[in-house]
Amino acid sequence: MIVLDYRDKRPIYEQVVDKLERLIVGGALEQDFKMPSVRSLGMELSVNPNTIQRAYNQLEQEGYLYTVSGRGSFVAPESEWRDGKKHRMLEEWKLVTQSAREAGLTREELVRELEGIFEGVKS
């Protein structure tokens, strides 16, 4: 399902959150998809189940997963996380863009990069 990057200096649970979040946002995991159990994903990644649980807890808190006691964790409907995700990303993007401006990047340079990133994407 996912692969850990041992060169990444962030804690494992944070990496797991990041990668699963990308799978969900990217549409690779459909709504109501049953996530692997904390024990099985722990086995698969050679990581303690507690570490996976910590990742699942954070994903649930951010609206990406919901849990049914005794049954497992499942992918939440997009409506649960879409707005929050967009809002957080926009705030982060504004901060980085502000720093980019202060570092000397011009409006024209950034617009040009923007066009490249959105090239051929219906938005």
Place this chain on the structure above:
Amino acid sequence: MIVLDYRDKRPIYEQVVDKLERLIVGGALEQDFKMPSVRSLGMELSVNPNTIQRAYNQLEQEGYLYTVSGRGSFVAPESEWRDGKKHRMLEEWKLVTQSAREAGLTREELVRELEGIFEGVKS
């Protein structure tokens, strides 16, 4: 000179690097300005001199400071850090923009924010 934010979860030396870098990039500290000694800045921030030294070392590695043995640390000329800073910021900005696109932000939304951020700025 700077103020620490105790709510910030990052290590102190990283905060010091970040704040001093902003002062230098923002032009608040001129070229060849003599930085406070690791001991005096440590006193001022109620922090160990070793922690300040660690921050100074990183700033020197990134080209923001230069050191004269026995005299002190000084702000390096802009030519030493400007290109590297611009390059690192552009790479970070591209990653965040890519993530923003994947989160559902549109080109039009981002261009609009961009105009706001660069409003009235000669670039």
Place this chain on the structure above:
DNA sequence: CTAAGTGTATTAAGCTACTTAATACACTTA
């Protein structure tokens, strides 16, 4: 009903990074 699988919680231990503390040394300057 029973057993297996699920999330959840707790406690203890080890590891790493950050930080402090106490020195020490070589250098420059007043």
Place this chain on the structure above:
DNA sequence: TAAGTGTATTAAGTAGCTTAATACACTTAG
């Protein structure tokens, strides 16, 4: 010469991450 500078080292404490070993309540397949 004395004070101030960067630099280096060693030891200790703290906090966060991770592992390990359990335990409990729940659901589901048999």
